[in-house]
Amino acid sequence: MPNDPAVLDAADPLAPYRDRFLPAADVVAYLDGNSLGRPPVATAEALDEFVRQEWGGRLIRGWTDDAIPGTGGPWTNWPERIGDRLAEVALGAAPGQTIVADSTTVLLYKLARAAVDHQLLTGRRTIVVDTADFPTDRYVLEGIAAERGATLRWIETDPAAGLTADQVAGAVDGGTALVAASHVAYRSGWLADAAAITAAAHDAGALMLWDLSHSAGSVEVALDDWGADLAVGCGYKYLNGGPGAPAFGYVRAAAQAVLRQPVQGWMGRRDPFTMGPGYDPADGIRAFVSGTPPILAMVPLRCALDELADAGIAAVRAKSMALTAYALELVDEWLVPLGAEVVSPRDPARRGGHVTIRHPAARAALDELWTRGVIPDYREPTSLRLGFAPLSTSFTEVHDGLVAVRDVLAAMH
């Protein structure tokens, strides 16, 4: 007999957080918080206040006014201010190394270009990446390789697992410019050993870039301890910033003066409002900002970071492991007999916040599940991806969602 979800919920120290997210009237089980996190209740009110008091009330003065308590200070500094807050709450990074800006794709381009351009100076021209990495990462790196005369070295990964330090050690050499990898694999949920992979990259003199899109806000990240050089991640998954939320980027302090990103806009220039001739990069992480920061779009991120800070990432990770373990228990009990196959790691230490199963009828099942208000994600060709946002998902929701998956697959059997 599987565990009783009511008992698990009763014992969950993070259970009260569920009510801090807005409900969706027709949704029985939302199992896709890893694609788009739910809005914190505070978001709607914070946006209303922002529009009326900050944008509408302060108008252009918002860019430069001294801090008004509770407003986050002058907008000009929000990329670093909210970046530092995110770094402290979820990234294991000291201040001055993180910005909120652009999209993940654009930041990835800027940071990977900075790394590759720097390494090309000493003849390093190989970018190491795995075949199961997220599409935009692969496409961006292919584009950079083509335009800079670099070469991609592909690592084939196990679809039910992911990149290992041994694989990276075997792929890097004195010609490697950059290793780019996702901390949590978007398909399998594999949680990479980031410290060991970073060390393997560094042993060969390569720079290491992490994509934290599927890990930030769900598993513990320790960029400084890993010794990571660069990182990017998206704001709309476990960071609950809303559809198309701004992304974040990290550049290790010691690398900031050495690396130069290619989109040299006014907001990354020293003394931008002199509007003088010639681009001269600002000191520190600011030089990685390009255009006018997306201030209004950062407001939901601020709300979500408050919830995450309050709960604490260690408790979030503990619940995430409990949720995926419970989901696997139900999958084994109910779905494997119906022909489903688990393609996520069994080892909780190597598993992120989602669990993926394969079933020949996955595509048809998805449509039926959505009509029942059970919302997992689907990945070509036959995978259902079940994501469990720790703060907004109850064990009962996991249970009810998997009851529906079971019933739908059984009806198709």
Add this chain to the structure above:
Amino acid sequence: MPNDPAVLDAADPLAPYRDRFLPAADVVAYLDGNSLGRPPVATAEALDEFVRQEWGGRLIRGWTDDAIPGTGGPWTNWPERIGDRLAEVALGAAPGQTIVADSTTVLLYKLARAAVDHQLLTGRRTIVVDTADFPTDRYVLEGIAAERGATLRWIETDPAAGLTADQVAGAVDGGTALVAASHVAYRSGWLADAAAITAAAHDAGALMLWDLSHSAGSVEVALDDWGADLAVGCGYKYLNGGPGAPAFGYVRAAAQAVLRQPVQGWMGRRDPFTMGPGYDPADGIRAFVSGTPPILAMVPLRCALDELADAGIAAVRAKSMALTAYALELVDEWLVPLGAEVVSPRDPARRGGHVTIRHPAARAALDELWTRGVIPDYREPTSLRLGFAPLSTSFTEVHDGLVAVRDVLAAMH
């Protein structure tokens, strides 16, 4: 005697629009709508509805659901949908050529790179730009020139006017790759003859890129009629999208299959959700999208476009000309005797939506004006820039603002 502002307001057909924008409690005269437009009243409510109904209610389904009336359809298509709406309302462009995405700086990089990379294939390697162009444009183009082995050719412009077709004709030749220019100059307010300048660029075989940041939503733009190849512009000035709103980009239909932008992300790929190997650009303007579109941040833009469409750009431009003419009348009457100098065109056909004056005490005056709730902008070293957003500014506001400028300058005299 200057005109009576009450009479001008009474005769203003757009006067009712002023109440469609949120008030700022302590502001007597907002003369910086060209830096940051005010929020339409509908914005706060639209964001609240978006957070609760669309993001919170539809969750991940929002990306792919069929259109629900009033919601703008599936989020996936918003870059083109809102782009097309903007194109129709304010850009003089047929559908399928405009997207809303990124920041102005990032879009400028992507589009200018696409143009320069294409032209380099035939040995064209000069980028023509004027010394008074907006800083981010100059910095981005300098960066592109440096990384692509291109050369900048600078045109010196009259600080009280701006770029002319004759100047462009004199600067281009068979080696010119790209001419980049601002439609309305950010300092002087000079309104360039875009059709003639585009023709001059084309006569030499160069591509033409317009920055519409200071013109879209304020003066008439006719990208298709001009024959422009590329355009970018920002969403937070006369388009009232809020601080750091997404930008827009235009690529002429005939050029879309030829030009290729460098930030090749998943959202610009054909069939992105197959997540397959290799980047293959989507058809049409979609290939100029890179990362996940900033959906939530487009909500305010949609509200503002409704107001602009309702008023009509011809009426907006007519009021803009009346506002700047009235401002110049007051400046001549009150400020010139106090030592102010007008550095904006006198000819209304060559003047955009703002007027700039020079005065040695401008910097100190600005601080005093802000404390009085009169909010112009300041530009180094001695300029006050007076912007008049046509939909949200009354003639009385212009009058009261200039009374304050007069009193402050007189007290310093």
